[in-house]
Amino acid sequence: METLTSIIGEINSIVWGPMMLVLILGVGLFLMLGLRLMPILKLGTGFSLLWKGRTSEQGEEKEGEISPFQALMTALSATVGTGNIAGVATAVFLGGPGALFWMWCTALVGMATKYSEAVLAVKYREVDEEGNHVGGPMYYIKNGLGNKWAWLGTVFAVFAAVAAFGIGNTVQSNSVADVIHANFSIPTWVTGVVLMVLVGLVLIGGIKRIGNVAGSLVPIMAIAYLTAGLIVLGINSEAIPAALDMVFTHAFTGTAAEGGFAGAAVWMAIRFGVARGVFSNEAGLGSAPIAHAAAQTKSPVRQGLVAMLGTFIDTLIICSITGLVIITSGEWTSGVSGAALTSAAFASALPGLGNYLIAISLAIFAFTTIIGWSFYGERSIEYLFGVKAVKPYRVLWILAVPLGAVVSLDFIWLVADTLNAMMAIPNLIALALLSPIVFKLTREFFDNKENG
Template sequence: MDALTEMIKAINGIVWGPMMLVLILGVGLFLQLGLKLMPIFKLGTGFKLMWGGRKTTGADKDSGEISPFQALMTAMSATVGTGNIAGVATAVFLGGPGALFWMWCTALVGMATKFSEAVLAVKYREVDENGNHVGGPMYYIKNGLGKKWAWMGTMFAVFGTIAGFGIGNTVQSNSVASVLEANFSIPLWVTGIVLMVLTAAVLLGGIKRIGAVAGSLVPIMAISYLVAGLVVLFINVDAIPQALDLIFTYAFTESAAQGGFAGAAVWAAIQFGVARGVFSNEAGLGSAPIAHAASQTNDPVRQGLIAMLGTFLDTIIICSITGLVIITSGVWTSGVSGAALTSAAFAEALPGVGNYIVA
């Protein structure tokens, strides 16, 4: 197990090295400037379209399998949760409070990336032999760049499948199982089996059942978590100015070691802030447009405006709540990491309740 852990760390160091970070931020910035900051200025329009996209009528209804709102919730179902709880905590633990600033930067440029991904997904999607609308990077690479680039789409499909197990199943199930074991003493294997059965019940119903479940579940858990986070911040309101000072200070200067926190260089804040930001909101990973391709819409731009809200809501809103809760509570220097750190931060302000909310 130690050898496997070291191998994963080595691969992680290469994948999330300077080149990848420059590409992610660089492409996002290029798209944001190319769109003349439209994703930022059109946030209000996006929310109006999302609210109106809860139901589809007319020609749009026959142009996909799930409503635009369900497509957004399906994409967010993989981001609202582990990425917000364990991802943010790990970024702060490894990169210091300054990592949160770089998560914000990733989200601001990531909105343009997510908008572009969804537009391409709808524009270049196909209808399979069963009449279902399918799309995503593998399709818009093949149909948008031409068949000579189809090999690249195949590579994405292969690596995307592997990533589904890596950054998807293993991380998500481990975080869920760890928190439930810590708070309710539920054996890890029990949680694994229950998750397997529940997930299968949803997945075997296809994209329509996934959209229906996500459309109902994601808003409930997101709003519940937001309310709990705001309550904690209200309790720690006096510590918020200092927390913001730490975030902006440590984004550009080295974090000193204190308590169980080993300290972090500026590079660590950038690396873990960007990496965990992308892990949380998935902007540029190519997974979200697969869901948006099944949306009941004939307007790619309209779906793009809805899709970019996923990055805004996930990172700018929910991740910020988590980061501020962790920093204002003071437990970020305790030496605890991952979901356990977020759980401890909530429990610090809401003893006997906060940790159960996170669980």
């Protein structure tokens, strides 16, 4: 087992090494420039479409299973999770305050990546034998690049179906069980069983039930967490200017050792800022377009404009709040990492309340991540083996939830983290090759809009 762990650890260091970070940022920057900064300039248009997309437009009910708004909430349910609480804390712990700056950079170019993913997902989606719209990287690789590239879509689907059990299931339930046990002394197996029942009840209803739950739960939990974060920042307001100065200064000069913080070079700030940024918003990973392919819309570009908001909301808003709370509290030098660091930062401003707030937030975030990633895994397994494979996969998914809550997941986390990177590689290749299609559809959409 130690040998296997060592081998996968070596692979992980390669796939999440400099080349991967260059590929993620490079493809994102290429798409952003090719779109002439449209994702940033049309941010307001995206929010307008999101508000209008709470229900499908007339005549579009048969073009998908869930509204554009529910599609974004489903994608957000999978991305807004432990990455926003534990991931940001880990990035700051390992890379210093400067890591937050590189998370922002990843998010800015990631908006173009997420936009392009959704455009291609809707453009090249199919209707399966049960009448559901299915799409994602495996479909736009097969239908957009042709049969000679179909093997690359299969590779993505295999990695996604397996990685989902790690990053989208067992790792999440384990995080919930640990934080609930630490704060409320509830046995981990009890939390696992409760989570299993709740997840099972949602998944029985398929994508429509997932969309309804995500559409209701995600906005509430995000607003509640942001409100709490803003209250803490209000309490720590005097420290905000110094915190922002550290974010920008340490992004290019590194961070000296201080207290329990061991110090970090500029490369560490870049590496962990980019890696945790991608882990949080999943731009380039290829997961979110699987949800957006089910949206009730005839326009790939309209759904792309809605989809890019996921990266903006997840990283530039939620992760920024978490990062600034941690830095302004001063707890980032305490030597504590992960969710415990975020919990300590909130507790320092809200004694006796902050740690419980983080425990509950993490539990809800992780629950929605489990139901969101279940859909990604199901669509991946359907691509590989057909509709008949979905129900057995769903049963295994539900049974894995309590298992993850009670076992040690160091090895599973390592495998899942590695497979996540290997999901991104075929997706980023496809995005680069299909970028002319994205640019063409975007130009046509805005030209037609300007011409009425």
